[in-house]
Amino acid sequence: xxxxxxxxxxxxxxxxxxxxxxxxxxxxxxxxxxxxxxxxxxxxxxxxxxxxxxxxxxxxxxxxxxxxxxxxxxxxxxxxxxxxxxxxxxxxxxxxxxxxxxxxxxxxxxxxxxxxxxxxxxxxxxxxxxxxxxxxxxxxxxxxxxxxxxxxxxxxxxxxxxxxxxxxxxxxxxxxxxxxxxxxxxxxxxxxxxxxxxxxxxxxxxxxxxxxxxxxxxxxxxxxxxxxxxxxxxxxxxxxxxxxxxxxxxxxxxxxxxxxxxxxxxxxxxxxxxxxxxxxxxxxxxxxxxxxxxxxxxxxxxxxxxxxxxxxxxxxxxxxxxxxxxxxxxxxxxxxxxxxxxxxxxxxxxxxxxxxx
Amino acid sequence: xxxxxxxxxxxxxxxxxxxxxxxxxxxxxxxxxxxxxxxxxxxxxxxxxxxxxxxxxxxxxxxxxxxxxxxxxxxxxxxxxxxxxxxxxxxxxxxxxxxxxxxxxxxxxxxxxxxxxxxxxxxxxxxxxxxxxxxxxxxxxxxxxxxxxxxxxxxxxxxxxxxxxxxxxxxxxxxxxxxxxxxxxxxxxxxxxxxxxxxxxxxxxxxxxxxxxxxxxxxxxxxxxxxxxxxxxxxxxxxxxxxxxxxxxxxxxxxxxxxxxxxxxxxxxxxxxxxxxxxxxxxxxxxxxxxxxxxxxxxxxxxxxxxxxxxxxxxxxxxxxxxxxxxxxxxxxxxxxxxxxxxxxxxxxxxxxxxxxxxxxxxxxxxxxxxxxxxxxxxxxxxxxxxxxxxxxxxxxxxxxxxxxxxxxxxxxxxxxxxxxxxxxxxxxxxxxxxxxxxxxxxxxxxxxxxxxxxxxxxxxxxxxxxxxxxxxxxxxxxxxxxxxxxxxxxxxxxxxxxxxxxxxxxxxxxxxxxxxxxxxxxxxxxxxxxxxxxxxxxxxxxxxxxxxxxxxxxxxxxxxxxxxxxxxxxxxxxxxxxxxxxxxxxxxxxxxxxxx
Ligand SMILES: Nc1ncnc2c1ncn2[C@@H]1O[C@H](COP(=O)(O)OP(=O)(O)O)[C@@H](O)[C@H]1O
Ligand SMILES: [Mg+2]
Numbered sequence: 001x002x003x004x005x006x007x008x009x010x011x012x013x014x015x016x017x018x019x020x021x022x023x024x025x026x027x028x029x030x031x032x033x034x035x036x037x038x039x040x041x042x043x044x045x046x047x048x049x050x051x052x053x054x055x056x057x058x059x060x061x062x063x064x065x066x067x068x069x070x071x072x073x074x075x076x077x078x079x080x081x082x083x084x085x086x087x088x089x090x091x092x093x094x095x096x097x098x099x100x101x102x103x104x105x106x107x108x109x110x111x112x113x114x115x116x117x118x119x120x121x122x123x124x125x126x127x128x129x130x131x132x133x134x135x136x137x138x139x140x141x142x143x144x145x146x147x148x149x150x151x152x153x154x155x156x157x158x159x160x161x162x163x164x165x166x167x168x169x170x171x172x173x174x175x176x177x178x179x180x181x182x183x184x185x186x187x188x189x190x191x192x193x194x195x196x197x198x199x200x201x202x203x204x205x206x207x208x209x210x211x212x213x214x215x216x217x218x219x220x221x222x223x224x225x226x227x228x229x230x231x232x233x234x235x236x237x238x239x240x241x242x243x244x245x246x247x248x249x250x251x252x253x254x255x256x257x258x259x260x261x262x263x264x265x266x267x268x269x270x271x272x273x274x275x276x277x278x279x280x281x282x283x284x285x286x287x288x289x290x291x292x293x294x295x296x297x298x299x300x301x302x303x304x305x306x307x308x309x310x311x312x313x314x315x316x317x318x319x320x321x322x323x324x325x326x327x328x329x330x331x332x333x334x335x336x337x338x339x340x341x342x343x344x345x346x347x348x349x350x351x352x353x354x355x356x357x
Numbered sequence: 358x359x360x361x362x363x364x365x366x367x368x369x370x371x372x373x374x375x376x377x378x379x380x381x382x383x384x385x386x387x388x389x390x391x392x393x394x395x396x397x398x399x400x401x402x403x404x405x406x407x408x409x410x411x412x413x414x415x416x417x418x419x420x421x422x423x424x425x426x427x428x429x430x431x432x433x434x435x436x437x438x439x440x441x442x443x444x445x446x447x448x449x450x451x452x453x454x455x456x457x458x459x460x461x462x463x464x465x466x467x468x469x470x471x472x473x474x475x476x477x478x479x480x481x482x483x484x485x486x487x488x489x490x491x492x493x494x495x496x497x498x499x500x501x502x503x504x505x506x507x508x509x510x511x512x513x514x515x516x517x518x519x520x521x522x523x524x525x526x527x528x529x530x531x532x533x534x535x536x537x538x539x540x541x542x543x544x545x546x547x548x549x550x551x552x553x554x555x556x557x558x559x560x561x562x563x564x565x566x567x568x569x570x571x572x573x574x575x576x577x578x579x580x581x582x583x584x585x586x587x588x589x590x591x592x593x594x595x596x597x598x599x600x601x602x603x604x605x606x607x608x609x610x611x612x613x614x615x616x617x618x619x620x621x622x623x624x625x626x627x628x629x630x631x632x633x634x635x636x637x638x639x640x641x642x643x644x645x646x647x648x649x650x651x652x653x654x655x656x657x658x659x660x661x662x663x664x665x666x667x668x669x670x671x672x673x674x675x676x677x678x679x680x681x682x683x684x685x686x687x688x689x690x691x692x693x694x695x696x697x698x699x700x701x702x703x704x705x706x707x708x709x710x711x712x713x714x715x716x717x718x719x720x721x722x723x724x725x726x727x728x729x730x731x732x733x734x735x736x737x738x739x740x741x742x743x744x745x746x747x748x749x750x751x752x753x754x755x756x757x758x759x760x761x762x763x764x765x766x767x768x769x770x771x772x773x774x775x776x777x778x779x780x781x782x783x784x785x786x787x788x789x790x791x792x793x794x795x796x797x798x799x800x801x802x803x804x805x806x807x808x809x810x811x812x813x814x815x816x817x818x819x820x821x822x823x824x825x826x827x828x829x830x831x832x833x834x835x836x837x838x839x840x841x842x843x844x845x846x847x848x849x850x851x852x853x854x855x856x857x858x859x860x861x862x863x864x865x866x867x868x869x870x871x872x873x874x875x876x877x878x879x880x881x882x883x884x885x886x887x888x889x890x891x892x893x894x895x896x897x898x899x900x901x902x903x904x905x906x907x908x909x910x911x912x913x914x915x916x917x918x919x920x921x922x923x924x925x926x927x928x929x930x931x932x933x934x935x936x937x938x939x940x941x942x943x944x945x946x947x948x949x950x951x952x953x954x
């Protein structure tokens with residue numbers, strides 16, 4: 001177990017032109033933490049993880065394991081255990097030989113090696129599968145062999161690059177709980193890469209949301225969900241409306257914005273929002289934090305229903321308010337509501353948040 | 358066949374429990390860079406530098422040496438002889454070009470017709486023909502040419518057989534001179550067309566053709582507007598290949614006595630001791646070959662549409678008409694006979710008593726004596742030992758260098774990667790005669806790449822020539838094997854603590870092995886049968902099997918010559934069976950044999 005620090009790490013590929021695949025990233029991961037790099041495809045998650053593993057060296061910046069600078073250390077001297085997206089199991093070795101590979105390199109004696117391989121296979125519920133060939137295993141089983149192979153060397157950090165993306169939906173949910181349990185049991189620092197925000201929210205102690213090679217926000221799942229730093233984060237995590245509204249007044253931690261209907265509302269925001277009267281603010285509000293009310297309700301945002309879809313638990317509506325399309329997920333809807341109706345939207349100001357562009 | 362040390366240096370093993378290593382000192386830093394692996398910026402150059410030296414020293418530099426030789430004594434005057442209309446040089450160049458063009462035409466007709474018949478029609482005997490269709494082309498060039506000479510030349514089995522049958526005065530339909538050369542070329546090179554056309558036909562969605570018929574197009578129109586355009590890329594590639602191969606052909610003109618071709622002129626001038634003139638021919642032939650190579654690369658690069666198959670097997674038309682059925686059966690039998698005739702002839706003649714075959718259709722007396730002689734007389738067995746030894750040395754070198762170049766080209770990022778690729782292709786594109794002249798020009802005096810030694814007239818020039826000629830085979834099959842391998846396998850090994858060498862040895866090379874082995878076997882067989890370069894550079898102590906065969910033919914010991922040939926045919930057969938059994942070996946062999954994938 002060790003903490004991992006990335007200090008202003010950037011990576012430019014020779015063939016990548018001027019744009020950096022990873023751009024000035026600062027991340028500190030605490031020992032034992034399960035930390036997730038989350039973002040859309042191509043945002044630089046894999047590149048970041050591979051720099052931690054030592055497959056790429058950063059163009060600039062430092063990487064530390066604890067107090068040790070490992071920036072340019074070759075991958076075989078880093079003591080990381082990596083689970084690859086396609087598992088990368090050695091097809092010419094049995095399950096047990098795959099798991100024992102790292103132990104053999106570390107010259108662990110035979111008896112000890114056998115014991116640890118069995119222990120690791122037991123941990124991933126594959127006891128007794130040691131003699132199988134890799135191509136005799138299902139995708140889920142292969143994934144667990146890869147996990148056992150990475151863990152058996154007792155790595156300082158466990159690196160996982162979208163390990164669930166090749167599994168079907170049901171298995172994915174089961175496995176993510178498993179991975180989390182095993183990581184805590186093994187007591188290793190976990191760095192996890194995914195583009196699936198639900199997966200990230202369910203598994204992580206903390207998440208770094210990335211876009212175009214840059215870290216947009218780092219925080220616990222609740223924090224990122226409720227207090228997104230940027231409009232990108234607000235839209236990428238769950239669904240969100242980001243409204244552009246005029247600033248009427250501002251304090252250190254709140255901003256008063258005017259609504260199209262004439263009302264005004266005091267919205268909480270980060271201390272460094274830097275907004276003042278006369279500017280426009282970006283305000284994030286999630287569909288489930290908007291209620292329906294009548295148009296005459298004072299403080300409500302008037303609009304017209306342009307789309308409506310009943311999902312059982314809630315009704316999803318799209319409401320046009322002065323040209324802006326607002327998504328609403330309402331649990332309670334007036335009976336007989338239909339497309340074209342005029343409605344009022346009641347925004348839950350506690351749950352709104354001022355975001356940066 | 359791991360030639361890479363697979364044991365790790367102690368420094369690469371980091372016990373899990375050990376405390377963090379202290380910051381490395383400068384010396385250790387340098388070592389760490391080397392074992393540091395593919396992540397290090399230096400690593401590719403450390404690996405690639407020796408490979409570049411090898412390719413430059415034995416492929417590129419000898420080409421320049423040949424050019425220097427050709428202009429060394431009389432300046433560019435030698436080249437002038439290609440411009441004067443009455444000279445041998447000019448007519449040789451034209452003859453070579455005409456033979457090549459005619460070969461393309463003949464191979465195209467035979468290959469495409471075969472592909473259509475076998476891929477589009479169902480008739481008795483089809484499976485058998487498909488199984489043996491590549492047999493004539495699998496023979497070593499010299500054996501192939503000899504068998505055709507024994508079969509179709511003026512003294513050959515077929516013309517004499519027909520003569521006897523019809524009771525005519527002279528042999529019927531004998532092939533000689535250029536016609537003989539063309540027969541050999543057609544039989545040994547039509548597979549380029551057959552293979553690419555049948556791949557294109559197999560990959561072509563039959564519904565495209567059906568759609569055209571459905572729209573009311575006539576059969577000819579469908580051919581012209583649908584099938585031909587779709588086949589064009591395959592046909593152009595095959596044409597270029599056949600043209601290049603014909604241009605490089607040496608054994609066929611030698612055996613059918615066509616002296617005025619480029620390759621023969623190289624041989625004649627070399628044996629007459631006019632190395633500058635031989636070098637001039639070699640330079641011209643080399644340049645033409647390289648131009649074709651570049652043309653082929655350019656064409657492959659711009660080739661836009663390939664087979665657009667979605668896995669629909671092309672359907673075959675059943676021949677239902679009874680007359681057609683009989684005709685098809687007869688044609689199948691004939692084709693089978695023609696395809697197997699060369700090997701059968703060699704086998705037959707191998708058991709004939711030397712000197713017993715004069716004017717008969719087939720040899721009159723049979724004996725085991727030829728084989729007994731080969732295995733019991735040390736002087737007769739020596740060529741076999743020579744060939745095995747020289748080919749083995751060359752193959753080992755091909756494997757070491759070929760595998761590493763394939764790795765570098767496929768897996769590493771470095772400046773000049775494309776050049777490395779081109780240098781290997783150059784070795785492939787150069788005709789054997791040109792390779793030999795290049796080596797003669799470069800190593801008849803000592804130079805840095807021969808460590809100051811004169812190599813001409815020594816043993817080492819022979820394996821060196823085989824190495825240059827067959828390196829591309831191993832490179833190609835290794836590269837194909839590597840393409841099938843996920844790079845993350847090697848990364849997983851590195852991640853688990855393996856040094857680059859260990860990860861390469863235990864994972865990458867281990868998984869490439871079937872492909873590498875298939876390529877190595879192919880290179881070995883080609884080395885054992887090599888004739889074209891050997892005949893220009895052998896010494897009496899290093900005479901390989903092929904040169905011995907040629908000498909025996911020259912002294913009318915046809916039976917013994919055929920017996921040597923038979924041994925080679927058996928070796929090829931064994932190797933083909935072994936390659937087929939290697940997992941993925943068959944594919945790698947096919948990959949190795951063609952450049953137009
Ligand atoms: N080896 C490479 N060479 C050049 N560009 C690369 C390489 N690897 C990744 N990139 C580029 O860097 C960016 C980030 O890629 P990656 O880290 O794989 O994204 P993610 O894992 O988040 O999907 C992409 O634009 C990708 O095209
Ligand atoms: Mg990725």
